[in-house]
Amino acid sequence: MKIVYSLLLSLFAVSAMAQMEDIQGKLESSLTELSNVREQIANEKLPMVKGLNALEDELLDIRLEHQKVMRQLDSRNLDLNNLRSEINSRKGEKSYVSNLLGEYIRNFETRLHVAELDEYKESLDAAKLAPENSNLSDEEIFVQQTLMVDESIQRLKAAVGGSMLNGTAAGEDGLVKDGRFILLGPIALFSSSDGSMAGIAEQQIGTLEPTVMGFADPANAELIRSLVAAGQGRFPFDPSLGNARKIEETRETFKEHIRKGGMVAYVIVGMFVLCMAIAIYKWIRLIIIPMPSEKDVHPVLDAVLRKDHDKAVAAVGKLKGPTAAMLKSGLEHISEPKDLVEEVMYEEMLTTKMSVNKLTPFLAVCASTAPLMGLLGTVTGIINTFKLITVFGSGDVKTLSGGISEALITTELGLVVAISALVLYAFLSRKAKSITDNMEQVAILFINRVTRSEEAART
Secondary structure (H helix, E strand, C coil): CCHHHHHHHHHHHHHHHHHHHHHHHHHHHHHHHHHHHHHHHHHHHHHHHHHHHHHHHHHHHHHHHHHHHHHHHHHHHHHHHHHHHHHHHHHHHHHHHHHHHHHHHHHHHHHCCHHHHHHHHHHHHHHHHHHHCCCCHHHHHHHHHHHHHHHHHHHHHHHHCCCEEEEEEEECCCEEEEEEEECCCEEEEEEECCCCCCEEECCCCCCCCCECCCCCHHHHHHHHHHHHHHHHCCCCCCCCCCCHHHHHCCCCCCCHHHHCCCHHHHHHHHHHHHHHHHHHHHHHHHCCCCCHHHHHHHHHHHHHCCCHHHHHHHHHCCCCHHHHHHHHHHHHCCCCHHHHHHHHHHHHHHHHHHCCCCCHHHHHHHHHHHHHHHHHHHHHHHHHHHHHHHHHCCCCHHHHHHHHHHHHHHHHHHHHHHHHHHHHHHHHHHHHHHHHHHHHHHHHHHHHHHHHHHHHCCC
16 A cells, blocks of 8 residues: 555656646746737837827827917907997997987977077988988988087077078067068067068967067167168167066956956956945944043933933933934933833844944855855866866866966955955944944943932932
């Protein structure tokens, strides 16, 4: 067995040695091949590294070029955005300038005197319609508008020393005549070719034709004719620029004022006249009524106190007026009971009171009725105003002035009559009350004397 094992070990060792030699040969072959490959790699690596470096350099250049292009692109985009903003800004400025020119043209038209409208009509129409004309470019629109500005500047220069122009104007009678205007600041003077019309040309509501307002003094009209004919000279000047004339035209007589109030105004005026007539009549009647003082009736009272009837009657005969009549009635019944004497005298006092207060209640009625009449006129005036609005509309205020005037005038007259009637009623009532108060005071004194005389007789 040992021999077998030894033999097997020997065989295995031989086999292992053979395999080792085979492996060693393969190893050497592999190392040789590896060395060849490494040499080949070393030989190929240098060109590839050079190529790689060249490619990296090229990539770097390309990146730099890309960055440069991107910077240029960003710069171009920024410039483009700035350009767009500039364009939008210029468009806004263009719109602003166009609107400013349009507003200037509209204001210029409103500043023109009515006599100059025909002179600048063509230029104004071209400048105003240019922005709405789609066939015109922005430049052409701007040119049309600036031409109007140039004309306005020329007009301003010409206005320094005054300017003259031919035209037509209507007189106060409505006739239109040819003539010549002289523009002096805001004032336009006109003289017709035939010399029959001369004055200040103004614009009237509802017409674009200049209306010549004449002068009350013929010398002023002659000055204007001479000025227009010679182109220089003196002329009448109104520092109020026509406002004084307009204020003067608004003045009206009392008759015209009442006529504007309509039928109700005539009724209120009639009421006022009647109130004044009654007040004057009552005042005259009251002031002629004698009112004896305590000193005047003292002799009567002394005679009553002494029971001297004849002397008392004689003293009463010297007095006048309702007080005397009251004392006379008291003396006629002095022998009767005191209550009866008081009733008789009070009866005379009531008669006098009714007499002095007669017609004065009419003043109180007028004082309370006049404001209602004014209110009635106000309502009728407003109704007439709405009728005119229905027919003519509310565009022309002058058309509506009739109804408005009626409403306000009747209210005014109603208040005037009411206040006047109330004051007169208070005055006359106070005057009448003073008469009855005087009678009452005398009656009390008379009754007191009668009472004292009776008491003295009893004692």
